Amino acid sequence: MTHYVDSEVGRLGTVLLHRPGPELARLTPRNNDSLLFDAIPWVGRAQEEHDAFAAALRDRGVEVLYLATLLAETLAVPEARAELTEQVLRSPRLGDTLRRRVADHLTYLDPAALADVLIAGLAHEEMRISPERPGGLVWTLMDRHDFVIDPLPNLLFTRDSSLWIGDRVGVTSLAMLARRRESTLTDAVYRYHPRFVGTEFVYHPELEHLEGGDVLLLAPGVLAVGVGERTTPAGAERLARQVFAAGLAHTILVVPIAQERATMHLDTVCTMVDVDTVLMYPNIASTLSAYTVVAGPGGEPQVDGPAPFLRAAADAMDIDQLRVIDTGLDPVTAEREQWDDGNNTLALAPRLCVGYERNVETNAQLERAGIEVIPIAGSELGSGRGGPRCMSCPLVREPLPPTR
Structure with a gap:
């Protein structure tokens, strides 16, 4: 083309x-x-x-x-998915514990759902946090309406x-x-x-x-x-x-x-x-x-x-x-x-x-x-x-x- x-x-x-x-x-x-x-x-x-x-x-x-649509199709390419995920996880705001939780959250998303998160962001209250999967100090001190990944x-x-x-x-x-x-x-x-x-x-x-x-x-x-x-x-x-x-x-x-x-x-x-x-x-x-x-x-x-x-x-x-x-x-x-x-x-x-x-x-x-x-x-x-x-x-x- x-x-x-x-x-x-x-x-x-x-x-x-x-x-x-x-x-x-x-x-x-x-x-x-x-x-x-x-x-x-x-x-x-x-x-x-x-x-x-x-x-x-x-x-x-x-x-x-x-x-x-183009982004979802791009995220079906493993190299692109790894690169864009790593860029989000690189944020110094996260801290090590929350970074692991975010990585886990993104791992299970299909390309379309991952594209949605990269565009619409991820809020504190949307994270799957539990005593077995703690968010750490950063997540604990965040307001429930704060963003873990900012929207665009x-x-x-x-x-x-x-x-x-x-x-x-x-x-x-x-x-x-x-x-x-x-x-x-x-x-x-x-x-x-x-x-x-x-x-x-x-x-x-x-x-x-x-x-x-x-x-x-x-x-x-x-x-x-x-x-x-x-x-x-x-x-x-x-x-x-x-x-x-x-x-x-x-x-x-x-x-x-x-x-x-x-x-x-x-x-x-x-x-x-x-x-x-x-x-x-x-x-x-x-x-x-x-x-x-x-x-x-x-x-x-x-x-x-x-x-x-x-x-x-x-x-x-x-x-x-x-x-x-x-x-x-x-x-x-x-x-x-x-x-x-x-x-x-x-x-x-x-x-x-x-x-x-x-x-x-x-x-x-x-x-x-x-x-x-x-x-x-x-x-x-x-x-x-x-x-x-x-x-x-x-x-x-x-x-x-x-x-x-």
Whole structure:
């Protein structure tokens, strides 16, 4: 199977999603902040919304793969099961006695049940502890609602833990502690699942912090990388070195963004909806800058700038200018709809995208500009601050003509 992505807008062929499940039910007012959710989602409604999202993709001919299914199939490979189990048991929070109990608990799970635990976590009260099988001091001192294995509610946002550049996958290095184990799961899927046998990697989770929501494939050979709350300058530089060495790009635009929750990734303020068109948060459109990075002698990254982002992007893409569609119609509406992921659209093809239905003004702006919008509900899905692009990792897109 050939997986290939060289743009944000080439016709989408295959996408990786994660249907939200029991891990969302782990969220409470006591832990939702540490698990990076702004509200407690209604799990059943979130699943209905996600099913409608997946159906909308299938209706347009997109093959939908589910991460939990791929993970269960991966765990049927003994080496993958041993590796992922060992990673969980390595946690220094456990202590020797509880580590043995957790190991015993995981040993008897079939691949599907083990996948469920790795995603949804394992709570203190779910452990089979008895006088004959004690949990030790660590288990005794835990609150009954504490987690022995933490859940991964943000796995919903499959864009962040992996991305494809050309025919290579990058498994990213997630910055927030609550999310770091996500990339161990995706890494195992890409290395052990039969569908991905022979896949080459362009990034690995042990490298500097880099998240997929910060990486836009503006055109074949041209990437934009946001640097802010989640992706570090060192991560952007490492990605540049990796893609230059692999011949996957000729230009990287490094784009500083505010280190704030509302702008956690570049794709919260800018996404592409056509080969030469972006949907962009107008409050920052005129101030966003970019540093242009190209490969110098020996592949050493050479940096120029800063320059206005829109100008630098057009130059790198070899077009006269990048057309901009504003989020909302006025500053207040723009701010509201940007917070509700109005900018975070998923392009299914040039001039065709999926967006949250609640962003009425932004969707109207897109339609007026000739962009067809497939609206989906997102009142519960959006509680983790992510839209259709965040919830999807494209694996196959039709190639676009090269820029150079």
